[in-house]
Amino acid sequence: MSTQEQQYIKGFNHGYLLTKHLPDLVAKLVKQLQATTNDYLSGFFSGKEEYELEASRNELNMLGNIRKGANNKDLEQDR
Numbered sequence: 057m058s059t060q061e062q063q064y065i066k067g068f069n070h071g072y073l074l075t076k077h078l079p080d081l082v083a084k085l086v087k088q089l090q091a092t093t094n095d096y097l098s099g100f101f102s103g104k105e106e107y108e109l110e111a112s113r114n115e116l117n118m119l120g121n122i123r124k125g126a127n128n129k130d131l132e133q134d135r
Contacts, residue, residue, distance in 0.1 A: 064099035071103025 075082045082104055089097055 067096035067099025068103035071100035
């Protein structure tokens, strides 16, 4: 694995974990570092985006489950 790939992966993991635990800090970092590009920061931004996508998917799944539960209760009440 090349140094560039290692830096990207390290940045990805840091971006993912920091977004999960310290989203306000990440938002400030992103504003400051948008114009800067390197392998680490590319990975960092990708990790941030991946966490945000996963969080959105989880929220949608939870809403779907809540709706299914509500629909099942409505069906049971109608019987």
